[in-house]
Amino acid sequence: MSDDSKDERPRRGRRRGCRFCAEGEAVIDYKDAQAMRYFVTDRGKIVPRRNSGACAKHQRAITTAVKRARAIALLPYTN
Amino acid sequence: MSRAQLAPGHAREYETIYILRPNLEKDQANDVATRIADAIKGTEGMLTEAEFWGQRRLAYPIERHHRGTYVYIKYLGRGDTVSEIERQLRLVDSVIRYQTVQLASNVPLEGKSAEDVSIDYEVEYEPDEPEQTVERELGLDAPPPERRRRDDRDRDRDRGEPKGGDDDKANADGESSDKAEAKTEAKAEAKTEDKAEEPKAEEAKPDAAKGDES
Numbered sequence: 692m693s694d695d696s697k698d699e700r701p702r703r704g705r706r707r708g709c710r711f712c713a714e715g716e717a718v719i720d721y722k723d724a725q726a727m728r729y730f731v732t733d734r735g736k737i738v739p740r741r742n743s744g745a746c747a748k749h750q751r752a753i754t755t756a757v758k759r760a761r762a763i764a765l766l767p768y769t770n
Numbered sequence: 771m772s773r774a775q776l777a778p779g780h781a782r783e784y785e786t787i788y789i790l791r792p793n794l795e796k797d798q799a800n801d802v803a804t805r806i807a808d809a810i811k812g813t814e815g816m817l818t819e820a821e822f823w824g825q826r827r828l829a830y831p832i833e834r835h836h837r838g839t840y841v842y843i844k845y846l847g848r849g850d851t852v853s854e855i856e857r858q859l860r861l862v863d864s865v866i867r868y869q870t871v872q873l874a875s876n877v878p879l880e881g882k883s884a885e886d887v888s889i890d891y892e893v894e895y896e897p898d899e900p901e902q903t904v905e906r907e908l909g910l911d912a913p914p915p916e917r918r919r920r921d922d923r924d925r926d927r928d929r930g931e932p933k934g935g936d937d938d939k940a941n942a943d944g945e946s947s948d949k950a951e952a953k954t955e956a957k958a959e960a961k962t963e964d965k966a967e968e969p970k971a972e973e974a975k976p977d978a979a980k981g982d983e984s
Contacts (some may be wrong), residue, residue: 721871722842762871763867764830764832768830
C-alpha cells in the first residue's frame with residue numbers, strides 16, 4: 692500500500708523510454724512479417740504499451756501496422 | 771492522411787500488396803500485372819517499384835487457401851489510379867486479397883521519368899506438391915485445436931471422474947476387510963477403471979495449464 696516502497700525498489704531490467712524513439716534501432720513496417728511477430732502475443736493480440744515499452748506515438752504506429760499486417764494475412768487475427 | 775487537394779503536377783505515392791491464389795499459371799499472374807500496368811497508365815500514374823514475394827504461408831485461410839502468392843507494387847498516382855487498380859483486382863478471380871496504403875502525398879511528378887518497371891515473374895513456381903502437403907497438414911493440424919476446445923468444455927467433468935474412481939476404490943477396500951474375494955475383484959475393477967480414466971486425466975491437465983497461462 693505504502694508508496695514509499697515503490698521508490699526504494701530498484702527498477703531492474705526495465706529499459707527506460709521508447710525504443711522506437713531511439714533512432715535507428717527498430718522500425719515499424721507492417722510488411723515485415725517476421726518483425727511484426729514481436730508486437731503480438733502468441734495469442735495474436737497486440738502487446739500492450741506497458742509491455743512493449745513504446746511511447747504513445749509509436750504504440751499507435753504499432754497498432755496500425757499490426758492491423759494492416761492482419762488484413763493481408765501476414766499476421767493472424769487469432770491464434 | 772491529408773485529404774487536401776493535390777497541387778498540379780503532383781501525385782500521391784501508394785503501395786499495394788495483392789495475394790494471388792497459389793499454384794497459378796504464369797500467364798494468369800502476368801494478366802493481373804498487365805491489368806495493373808494499364809490501369810496506372812490510363813490514369814496518368816507511374817509505377818515505381820514492383821516486387822514478387824513469391825509463395826508464402828497465410829496467417830489464416832482465405833477462400834480455403836493456406837498459401838498465397840504475394841506481389842508488392844509501389845506507384846505514384848491520384849485517387850482514381852487506386853480505384854481503377856482495385857477495381858481491376860476485384861475483377862480477377864485469382865486475386866484473393868489486396869490492400870493499398872498511401873505512403874506520401876504531394877510528390878512532385880517532374881523530373882521523374884516513366885521508367886518502365888516490369889513486374890518480374892521470373893520466379894520458379896513450386897509445383898502442385900505444396901498444396902497437397904497443405905491438405906495433408908490440414909488433416910494433421912486441424913484435430914488438435916478442436917479436441918482442445920472439447921476438452922476445455924469437459925475439463926471439469928474429466929477432473930471429477932478420476933476422483934469418483936478413487937472413492938469407489940476406497941469403498942471397495944472397506945468392504946473387502948470382510949470378504950477377501952470381493953476385495954480382489956473390486957481392486958481389479960478399480961484398476962481397469964483407473965487405466966481407462968488415466969489418459970483422459972492426463973489430457974485434461976496440460977490444457978488446464980494452458981488455460982491458466984493465457
